Amino acid sequence: MIVIIGGGLAGLTVARELALAGQAVTVLEERTNLGGLIPRGELAGVPIDLGADAFTTQPEQVADYIRGLGLETMGPTGRSWIWNGEAFPMPARAKLGIPADPHSDEITGLLADPARVAADLDMPAHVGKDAATLGQLVRARMGDEIVERLVSPIVSAIYSTHPDNLALDPLLKARFAEHGTLAGAVEAGLTGPAIATVRGGMFRLPERLAEQAAEASAQIITGAKAKEMTARSVTYERGGTTHTLAADHVVVATGVARAQQLLPGAMVLEPFELPKGRLTTHVSLAVRSEELDAAPRGSGMLCVAGTARTKAISHMSHKWAWLGEATDLHVLRVSYPVNDNVPVSHAIEDVNALFGTAITANDVADSYVLRWGGALTPATAGLRAWARRIETPPTVWITGVWKAGSGISAVIPHARATASAILERG
Numbered sequence: 001m002i003v004i005i006g007g008g009l010a011g012l013t014v015a016r017e018l019a020l021a022g023q024a025v026t027v028l029e030e031r032t033n034l035g036g037l038i039p040r041g042e043l044a045g046v047p048i049d050l051g052a053d054a055f056t057t058q059p060e061q062v063a064d065y066i067r068g069l070g071l072e073t074m075g076p077t078g079r080s081w082i083w084n085g086e087a088f089p090m091p092a093r094a095k096l097g098i099p100a101d102p103h104s105d106e107i108t109g110l111l112a113d114p115a116r117v118a119a120d121l122d123m124p125a126h127v128g129k130d131a132a133t134l135g136q137l138v139r140a141r142m143g144d145e146i147v148e149r150l151v152s153p154i155v156s157a158i159y160s161t162h163p164d165n166l167a168l169d170p171l172l173k174a175r176f177a178e179h180g181t182l183a184g185a186v187e188a189g190l191t192g193p194a195i196a197t198v199r200g201g202m203f204r205l206p207e208r209l210a211e212q213a214a215e216a217s218a219q220i221i222t223g224a225k226a227k228e229m230t231a232r233s234v235t236y237e238r239g240g241t242t243h244t245l246a247a248d249h250v251v252v253a254t255g256v257a258r259a260q261q262l263l264p265g266a267m268v269l270e271p272f273e274l275p276k277g278r279l280t281t282h283v284s285l286a287v288r289s290e291e292l293d294a295a296p297r298g299s300g301m302l303c304v305a306g307t308a309r310t311k312a313i314s315h316m317s318h319k320w321a322w323l324g325e326a327t328d329l330h331v332l333r334v335s336y337p338v339n340d341n342v343p344v345s346h347a348i349e350d351v352n353a354l355f356g357t358a359i360t361a362n363d364v365a366d367s368y369v370l371r372w373g374g375a376l377t378p379a380t381a382g383l384r385a386w387a388r389r390i391e392t393p394p395t396v397w398i399t400g401v402w403k404a405g406s407g408i409s410a411v412i413p414h415a416r417a418t419a420s421a422i423l424e425r426g
């Protein structure tokens with residue numbers, strides 16, 4: 001029997017793979033709903049994503065895997081905009097705000113010192129080669145201004161951390177080593193939309209994994225909180241009763257803070273002070289508005305810290321065609337860097353200020369406020385290095401975003417590799 005603690009994307013991926021391979025699997029999920037940070041919500045009767053709504057399309061195997069589950073993937077519509085006191089569209093040929101063409105008008109018109117960005121093209125290839133974070137690499141190659149003006153708002157909106165704290169993506173690092181310039185590395189990666197979603201909602205991914213795992217006889221127990229573990233057992237609480245499961249393997253697929261509590265039951269764990277999770281509250285709105293029909297800010301707006309109360313405003317029903325087709329209303333998600341019951345009136349004010357609209361409370365058909373607290377632990381280089389140093393006993397496995405890297409496209413391959421390694425070990 002293999003016991004998996006955590007019914008988020010990582011735990012459910014491992015569960016599906018192992019169950020399909022004929023293993024006896026039990027998933028323990030503390031909450032009453034599965035999916036972890038990719039939960040299903042509903043607004044004005046329409047299912048929506050409340051958490052992650054996209055995955056990065058690199059590596060390509062992730063989209064293939066998702067499609068292999070019988071789900072349809074689709075790219076976004078419209079460009080992102082940036083707010084730094086005024087609104088401007090994000091450069092088209094760029095990754096995380098790093099331009100493939102430093103000479104494009106979109107870049108030169110935006111920065112006080114565009115020549116510093118273009119210096120990347122003439123610099124020796126060794127400059128930046130030892131960078132450990134995205135910020136270090138971009139600063140070395142293209143200077144500080146582009147980090148603060150473009151890269152930082154985009155990275156903080158997507159990864160909830162500053163580029164100086166974001167471990168360098170190994171794929172970007174490899175492309176930089178191959179091409180010798182950062183612009184060249186970005187260019188090499190621009191093969192289509194950088195992100196995609198699942199038609200019908202990203203939340204359908206964990207739901208589908210759970211369905212297929214259950215069809216293959218995995219037992220999935222919700223409302224079951226793992227309290228303790230050893231290398232061969234897990235003790236959990238459900239409905240006030242405590243149960244202990246014997247296990248041939250235990251997979252820890254919780255967030256990092258929980259893993260820090262559980263793992264010492266099975267091994268000696270090096271102490272590590274976790275970086276503070278970035279505070280986030282989302283206000284989702286379903287709005288009647290003709291002004292929004294024209295999508296005045298494309299797929300949405302990312303804000304430079306300190307220039308607005310909001311962190312980002314996504315025009316979800318424009319960004320994702322499936323959602324636009326599912327409702328006549330406009331669905332917006334307004335993100336705040338706080339853990340607070342943000343009033344809906346603030347969200348309306350902020351949309352109007354940043355989108356140039358005149359929406360009133362009467363136009364709002366439905367709303368939902370979700371406080372994430374500090375749920376998003378930033379994937380700092382320190383956290384990654386600590387996670388890499390952890391050596392588990394042969395029957396204990398760790399998977400999940402803090403071990404895998406950043407986001408869905410790192411979680412899935414890591415979880416699949418974990419399942420394969422368990423099968424190999426037997």
Ligand SMILES: Cc1cc2nc3c(=O)[nH]c(=O)nc-3n(C[C@H](O)[C@H](O)[C@H](O)COP(=O)(O)OP(=O)(O)OC[C@H]3O[C@@H](n4cnc5c(N)ncnc54)[C@H](O)[C@@H]3O)c2cc1C
Nearest residue numbers: 006008009010030036037052053054226254400401407408
């Ligand atoms: C608001 C938001 C937006 C995001 N947007 C994106 C995005 O657009 N693209 C992207 O790639 N990524 C995004 N992410 C990140 C992405 O959602 C996560 O990387 C991914 O879902 C993590 O999956 P996981 O299985 O590692 O962890 P989790 O989803 O955290 O799953 C862990 C599970 O373990 C359960 N658990 C914890 N402790 C116990 C216990 N003791 N016993 C039993 N169960 C337990 C939890 O309840 C949870 O269900 C976003 C995250 C958030 C919060």
